[in-house]
Amino acid sequence: MHLVFVTGGSSGIGLALARAVPFANARVIDISRRGAPGVEHFRADLSEPDSWPRVAELFEREMKGFGGDGVFLLHSAGTLDPMGFAGEVDPTAYTRQVLLNGAAPQVIGDAFLRAAMGTTVPCTFLNIGSGAAHSVYEGWSGYCGGKAGADHWVRTVGAEQRRRGDRCRVLSIAPGVVATSMQEAIRATPERSFPDVARFQALHDDGELRNADEVAGELWKLLTDGDLENGAVVDLRDR
C-alpha cells in the first residue's frame, strides 16, 4: 500500500499525476481548493498560511505509524496569477502568489519531513519545478522567485537528508511546457503584462506543448525507477 499526497491534484499536471499512480494499491489524497471527481480531497487554499498547520496535521495523522510500502508528496500547486510587472499588479494578489509559489513548498515540505519521522517506510517529496527558476520572464516575478526558492530549498534539504542517511528523498523536476489551464492563461495575457506572450502562443500553434498524461507517466517513471540523487533539481527536457 502506498500513500500519495498531491497538492494541486485538481487540475493539469497534479491531476494527471493523481490518475497515473503506478501502484496497484494506493490511497491518493488531493490537497487543493476545488478537488477532482474520483480523487479523495483535502480542501486547502495553500496561499493562506492558516491552511499550512491543517495540512501538517493531515500528514501527521496519516503517516504516524504508517506501515505500507512508501509515501509520496507531489507538490504541484502553483499559480501565475497575477501576471504583470512587480509594482504594477494588485498587491494582495501578488502576496498570495508569493505565499503559494515561494513559501508553501518550503513550509509544506518541512511538515512532510517532520511527519516522515513517524514512519519507517521510504518517503519522497517531489516539487514540480520550472525553467522559470533560472530564466527571466518579465511579468512572472512572483512565480520566478518562488520556483527558484523552491529549487534551492530542495538542493539544501536533499544535502541534509543525505547526511541523515537518506531518510527522505527530496527532488524538483521541471516538466517542460505542458498543455494545462496555466498555459491557456499565459496565452490570454496582454503583451504589456507578459512581453513573451507571442512565443508561448507560437509554441501552442506549432503543437509544441506536451500532454499532461505523458508528462505524469515520465515523472512517475523517474520517481520509481530513476536514480536521481537526493536534492536533485532536473528538467524533463534534459532527460
Ligand SMILES: NC(=O)c1ccc[n+]([C@@H]2O[C@H](COP(=O)([O-])OP(=O)(O)OC[C@H]3O[C@@H](n4cnc5c(N)ncnc54)[C@H](OP(=O)(O)O)[C@@H]3O)[C@@H](O)[C@H]2O)c1
Ligand atoms: N503547464 C506548464 O507548462 C508548466 C510548466 C512548468 C511548471 N509547471 C508547474 O506545474 C504545476 C501545475 O501547474 P499546471 O500547469 O498543471 O496548472 P493548472 O492546471 O492551473 O493547475 C494548478 C493547480 O494548482 C492548484 N492551486 C492553485 N492555487 C492554489 C491554492 N491557492 N491552493 C491550493 N492549490 C492551488 C490548483 O488547484 P485549485 O485551483 O483546485 O486550488 C490546480 O490543481 C505548477 O506548480 C506549475 O508551476 C507547469
